[in-house]
Amino acid sequence: MSFNCFCIRNMRRFATWISSPPAVSSSRLMPAICNRFADKSAAVRRTRAFSNHFSTERVSRKLVRNGEEKKLVVCIEGNIASGKTTCLEYFSKTSNIEVLTEPICKWRNVRGHNPLALMYQDPTRWGITLQTYVQLTMLDRHLSTISAPVRMMERSIFSAKYIFVENLYRSRKMPEVDFVVLSEWFEWITENIAIPVDLIVYLQSSPEICHARLKERCREEEKIIPLEYLEAIHQLYEDWLIKKTSFIIPAPVLVISADSDLPTMLHQYEENRGKILGARNF
Ligand SMILES: Nc1ncnc2c1ncn2[C@@H]1O[C@H](COP(=O)(O)OP(=O)(O)O)[C@@H](O)[C@H]1O
Numbered sequence: 001m002s003f004n005c006f007c008i009r010n011m012r013r014f015a016t017w018i019s020s021p022p023a024v025s026s027s028r029l030m031p032a033i034c035n036r037f038a039d040k041s042a043a044v045r046r047t048r049a050f051s052n053h054f055s056t057e058r059v060s061r062k063l064v065r066n067g068e069e070k071k072l073v074v075c076i077e078g079n080i081a082s083g084k085t086t087c088l089e090y091f092s093k094t095s096n097i098e099v100l101t102e103p104i105c106k107w108r109n110v111r112g113h114n115p116l117a118l119m120y121q122d123p124t125r126w127g128i129t130l131q132t133y134v135q136l137t138m139l140d141r142h143l144s145t146i147s148a149p150v151r152m153m154e155r156s157i158f159s160a161k162y163i164f165v166e167n168l169y170r171s172r173k174m175p176e177v178d179f180v181v182l183s184e185w186f187e188w189i190t191e192n193i194a195i196p197v198d199l200i201v202y203l204q205s206s207p208e209i210c211h212a213r214l215k216e217r218c219r220e221e222e223k224i225i226p227l228e229y230l231e232a233i234h235q236l237y238e239d240w241l242i243k244k245t246s247f248i249i250p251a252p253v254l255v256i257s258a259d260s261d262l263p264t265m266l267h268q269y270e271e272n273r274g275k276i277l278g279a280r281n282f
């Protein structure tokens, strides 16, 4: 299937999903998963445990966590080294919110393996390995119990797919079969599980500034990242969140210009505090 056909099929699926969400219930879903392992009693046990945490009461009839509808989820998006972690640190010190950074420690060490380093060394071989694990760990982040009225989290399962997987595929570093399998996983997840996001804060920065900050931060795995890589990531972010021409955006977007020095950035965060933490009215 050509890339264009694939995109059109995706868009159609999303359109269908919006107008007529799939009727999947937790009680039907879990046995279906468990039955694959032909263990019926395990299926029943897991269904009970699963049903304690999820219900299908909300509008979309997707699986949703009980009692968490009123909590606010804000995702901080932006290029590598654009200042996402610094932004999260600032808000975590000055407000009563829950902050979730990207699970990069896991991506650098999963049972002694470093899929992040492997991906940068040989993206064609290891891109699928890293991105499969990123997708799992980001889903885990999205579904974890929220401990404060507001959750701010670094990136999302959406940018993992729309930016990083997309970049690997478009730059011909990810084989089509890997891209298609990952896409099937992503579509299954987003069609069947509610992933609530109330606001996206996009830290918009120039690739050159990010490159300088990345060099200064000096993460071992990222030393080989060229400026062109950050330019490609930047373009995908711009198409998604500014031009709005590539993929569905799961929430309203607040754009903050992120090229300025640190004191100016902190001032900007303060100015936007109300919009960010009161995002339901944004
Ligand atoms: N406004 C800024 N001006 C200069 N350096 C910054 C600024 N914001 C962050 N940095 C530095 O740039 C590097 C990347 O920032 P970080 O917050 O880790 O970005 P991200 O989480 O988006 O990758 C870090 O070394 C950080 O100290």
Ligand SMILES: O=c1ccn([C@H]2C[C@H](O)[C@@H](COP(=O)(O)O)O2)c(=O)[nH]1
Pocket: 079, 080, 081, 082, 084, 102, 104, 116, 119, 130, 131, 134, 159, 160, 161, 164, 165, 222
């Ligand atoms: O889906 C993803 C998400 C992130 N990465 C890489 C890009 C960077 O090297 C790190 C995350 O760094 P930040 O400083 O938080 O931007 O992980 C990826 O390859 N795929």
